[in-house]
Amino acid sequence: MKQEDKRSDSAYYVYCVGESAMLEPLRERDFPPPIEPESDPKFLFVNGAGLTAVASRVPLAVYGEDALRARLEDATWTAVRAMRHERVVEFIARETSVVPLRFGTIYLERSNIEEMLDDKREELLSIIERLRDREEWGVNLYCDRARVLDAIVSLSPRLRELTDEAERATPGQAYLMRKKIEAMRADEARTEIKRVSGEIEERLSRLSDGAVRLRVLKDEASEHGDTVAKLAFLVARARFEDFRAEAERLADEHAGAGFRLELTGPWPAYNFT
Amino acid sequence: MQLSSERTSLITARPPGLVDVLDRILDKGLVIAGDIKVSLANVELLTLQIRLLVCSIDKAEQIGLNWWRYDTNLTTRAERAEAENVELRERLAELEREVRHLSAAPPEAQARGRRAKPARQRGASKRTSKKSRQ
Numbered sequence: 109m110k111q112e113d114k115r116s117d118s119a120y121y122v123y124c125v126g127e128s129a130m131l132e133p134l135r136e137r138d139f140p141p142p143i144e145p146e147s148d149p150k151f152l153f154v155n156g157a158g159l160t161a162v163a164s165r166v167p168l169a170v171y172g173e174d175a176l177r178a179r180l181e182d183a184t185w186t187a188v189r190a191m192r193h194e195r196v197v198e199f200i201a202r203e204t205s206v207v208p209l210r211f212g213t214i215y216l217e218r219s220n221i222e223e224m225l226d227d228k229r230e231e232l233l234s235i236i237e238r239l240r241d242r243e244e245w246g247v248n249l250y251c252d253r254a255r256v257l258d259a260i261v262s263l264s265p266r267l268r269e270l271t272d273e274a275e276r277a278t279p280g281q282a283y284l285m286r287k288k289i290e291a292m293r294a295d296e297a298r299t300e301i302k303r304v305s306g307e308i309e310e311r312l313s314r315l316s317d318g319a320v321r322l323r324v325l326k327d328e329a330s331e332h333g334d335t336v337a338k339l340a341f342l343v344a345r346a347r348f349e350d351f352r353a354e355a356e357r358l359a360d361e362h363a364g365a366g367f368r369l370e371l372t373g374p375w376p377a378y379n380f381t
Numbered sequence: 382m383q384l385s386s387e388r389t390s391l392i393t394a395r396p397p398g399l400v401d402v403l404d405r406i407l408d409k410g411l412v413i414a415g416d417i418k419v420s421l422a423n424v425e426l427l428t429l430q431i432r433l434l435v436c437s438i439d440k441a442e443q444i445g446l447n448w449w450r451y452d453t454n455l456t457t458r459a460e461r462a463e464a465e466n467v468e469l470r471e472r473l474a475e476l477e478r479e480v481r482h483l484s485a486a487p488p489e490a491q492a493r494g495r496r497a498k499p500a501r502q503r504g505a506s507k508r509t510s511k512k513s514r515q
Contacts, residue, residue, distance in 0.1 A: 190406050208411065210411060212415075213413050322404055363390035370391070370393070381409075
């Protein structure tokens with residue numbers, strides 16, 4: 109142990125923090141690979157104030173401030189490390205409630221981690237308590253814009269009326285009317301998308317202990333269509349079946365109008381720290 | 382509605398996709414200032430870059446390059462995929478050589494056999510056009 113601390117060519121990458129009593133039994137388990145499996149495959153359990161931080165060693169040549177900044181710009185490099193970070197935290201979170209740390213929490217000395225655990229004890233314990241027996245579930249909402257637009261025309265009497273009128277109008281008038289119809293449809297589609305995501309958030313919130321809206325990047329497309337909303341819910345394990353059933357109902361109710369719902373998880377509670 | 386044939390419309394992603402992972406771990410999770418300052422200020426840009434990458438991976442997935450989703454040891458699997466790629470390319474080259482060899486050898490019968498359909502069609506259309514002219 110002491111020897112470890114003297115190696116100044118490496119640093120400590122910290123994944124998450126949990127209660128020592130709960131993490132101790134995991135020591136002997138087969139963990140997924142650490143963030144740098146080649147440089148040091150071992151996991152370290154750093155204890156302090158009844159809490160344990162799970163860490164592994166990383167070479168400073170790569171994880172030092174300047175080196176890391178350069179590496180992070182390489183999207184492939186970062187994506188692979190992000191995946192590894194996530195797998196480790198997910199593995200532990202399945203067993204006990206832990207505070208997931210943000211990607212890239214790195215210490216130079218083991219004693220600095222111990223100090224941090226001591227300093228932040230209250231905050232960490234209160235988060236652990238809040239997360240106990242709960243998991244984060246993600247709900248992504250996608251839409252097929254063309255189908256949403258179609259559904260809107262059949263739903264809106266005003267739009268149907270206009271469409272009929274356009275068919276009887278002179279070519280010049282019809283052109284202008286069609287322009288107007290297009291704008292109205294796009295408007296109503298936006299309203300409809302907002303309404304649907306609002307409804308999903310509200311109904312699933314009732315079955316959870318927290319709800320967060322994640323950022324959706326502009327023009328974020330996926331294999332299921334445009335991404336229109338990403339939500340995260342903190343769900344008690346005991347209530348998950350109800351939560352899931354409600355998500356299924358919502359998916360069925362909105363499938364006809366071009367919406368798709370995707371459930372992801374369980375996640376470590378990244379969005380509820 | 383008829384949509385009941387789809388049974389359940391809920392998609393469950395297990396294991397989660399890379400985009401969902403990045404959404405969480407790159408700018409979520411408890412922030413504790415460690416000894417190394419990690420500037421994820423450019424997270425937006427980084428995330429965008431990675432989205433582009435994922436986009437091409439999603440395409441790659443259709444041809445079986447989906448290792449990052451299912452394996453625990455990403456590097457190992459990537460290397461394995463790479464090795465598999467090399468092997469496949471070699472086998473493809475071998476097959477191509479064989480095809481070339483075959484089509485070069487007893488030309489008449491084989492070549493005609495392979496082009497049987499279009500040849501007959503062309504012949505047929507010629508005949509009919511002749512007939513119609515008559």
